[in-house]
Amino acid sequence: MSTTATAGPRLVTSQFVLLGSASLAYFLADGMLVPAVPRYVASELTGGNIAVGVAVAAFSLSALVLRPWTGRFADRHGRSLAMIGGGIVFAASVAGYGLADSIVVLSALRLLTGVGDAFFFVGAVTAMSDLAPAERRGEAISLFSLSLYVGLAVGPLIGEVVVNTAGFDTIWLVSAASALLAVLLSLRVGDTREPGAARPSAGRSRLIPxxxxxxxxxxxxxxxxxxxxxxxxxxxxxxxxxxxxxxxxxxxxxxxxxxxxxxxxxxxxxxxxxxxxxxxxxxxxxxxxxxxxxxxxxxxxxxxxxxxxxxxxxxxxxxxxxxxxxxxxxxxxxxxxxxxxxxxxxxxxxxxxxxxxxxxxxxxxxxxxxxxxxxxxxxxxxxxxxxx
CATH class of the missing domain: 1.20.1250.20 (MFS general substrate transporter like domains)
Structure with a gap:
């Protein structure tokens, strides 16, 4: 019996590693915002608990609403394109946080950040499913989720250190830079859809499969x-x-x-x-x-x-x-x-x-x-x- 037959289909390829690295860079960028946004609202914009809640929740609201459409986009145009577009929108909106002089402006930018998140996250998790052999999908999802957990564990620590030592303007730029790194890595991932597979048409795609x-x-x-x-x-x-x-x-x-x-x-x-x-x-x-x-x-x-x-x-x-x-x-x-x-x-x-x-x-x-x-x-x- 050959070694290949015993080992089964390969999971960890260079493309899979690039995808995991892009996801880690993105989730680090996301994690940096966890402590920074509430502190910015409370100290720089002098907002209370309600203002903090609105600014934080705006991100999740747009991400939730757009997810079905981002899934259709990824199916029609490719996963990496969704990741690249989402990462750019995320980075651009976060870089603009320092220009926000009111809760309304910051919340609007947070809505845009949620748009970027919807595209990047759905593109990344779907690309992972494309690259995983059918009999190793559970393993692939488990390993992929580690990039999220590591990013959301380490990101807030980085965010607090940067805010305390260099201020809010710097943390927005550092987070945006990490998201742009995710974009660059996503460019290298390429199209993960199966070669020659049929592409869904506008007429027969379903928002909720x-x-x-x-x-x-x-x-x-x-x-x-x-x-x-x-x-x-x-x-x-x-x-x-x-x-x-x-x-x-x-x-x-x-x-x-x-x-x-x-x-x-x-x-x-x-x-x-x-x-x-x-x-x-x-x-x-x-x-x-x-x-x-x-x-x-x-x-x-x-x-x-x-x-x-x-x-x-x-x-x-x-x-x-x-x-x-x-x-x-x-x-x-x-x-x-x-x-x-x-x-x-x-x-x-x-x-x-x-x-x-x-x-x-x-x-x-x-x-x-x-x-x-x-x-x-x-x-x-x-x-x-x-x-x-």
Whole structure:
């Protein structure tokens, strides 16, 4: 038996590395803005909490609204073109932040930044799906997601250092430069679509591909609970008499990173649907444990199980969607599925916050567990329907 046959299709090619490098440069640029924008609104524009919320949320709003159209664009015109255009819009809008002399102007620029994000992110994640052999898609998504996690972990640290030492004008330029580096690397990635594959026409492209609907709902159920956990565990830790939740937040992120790197092939080996079920089961048990076992050990157990669930879930759900999507609709499929992340991160904390305000924080975690349980029920039913 040959070595090639034993090893299976190659995943890490020079094109894949270029794509990962471009994504890392982009997510670093994005991460630098996380601490810089709120501080700029509060100090330079003298805005209050509402102004900070508006400026920060404007980015997510335009990104969410445009995702279906960016998916169609990537399918018709190529993934790298979406990444290049998105990166340029991102860089240009961020470079203009220093010229904003009011909340209105900054929010308008943030809307443009969200436009750039919609194009770049959908282009990048779809290019990754093109380059991955079908039997290694879960591994590819796991490895790709590391660029996001590293960028959003290191980027804010860079942002704070630059703001403290060189000021806001400099951080806008540094972030824009990192985004332009992503553009240059994207130029080298090239067209990742299959050679000779049919291109979707304007008349038959669908904004919401059928293959994406169930996976999008599954991802919504998964991220809804995670978003609530991240929003309320800092306060819940204080309720338990702890000084903070840093240990739990770090532990959660560390578990996700370790599983998606060392265990990147788990979703492929277990199968996408089985991995989704395990993910949502772990998430349901995790949030139920936090809600009912209201002690520090209960929070530890819940955090570990939640980390496992989230680490397995996102790659498996995206793989499930890609396995059912035709090559001509991969961009639209990824755009639809990733919309769930935006919706869950926006509505999850709000709905669970209302629950906590009218009842208790443990009840909010119970509500999040219910969302995950509904996702698990959908995954089980979906598996039965597809096996008939």
């Amino acid at each position: 059928p293959a994406a609907v169930v996976p999008a709902l599954l991802l919504l159920a998964l991220i809804w609970g995670m978003a609530g956990f991240l929003a309320f565990v800092p306060l819940y830790a204080l309720d338990l008499g702890l000084s903070g939740a840093g240990f739990f937040l770090f532990g959660f992120a560390a578990i996700v990173v370790v599983i998606r790197s060392v265990g990147a092939r788990i979703p492929d080996r277990l199968g996408a649907l089985r991995s989704v079920r395990i993910s949502l089961l772990c998430t349901t048990i995790a949030l139920t444990t936090i809600a009912t076992w209201q002690t520090v050990p209960g929070l530890v157990v819940g955090t570990v199980l939640l980390g496992i669930g989230v680490a397995l879930g996102t790659p498996a759900i995206m793989t499930l969607a890609l396995n059912r999507a035709p090559a001509t609709e991969r961009g639209a499929t990824m755009a639809t599925v990733t919309m769930s992340i935006d919706v869950a991160q926006a509505l999850g904390p709000i709905t669970l916050g209302l629950t906590a305000a009218t009842t208790t924080r443990p009840t909010a975690f119970t509500t999040a567990a219910l969302a995950a349980a509904l996702g698990l029920a959908l995954a089980v039913r979906f598996g039965r329907s597809t096996s008939r």
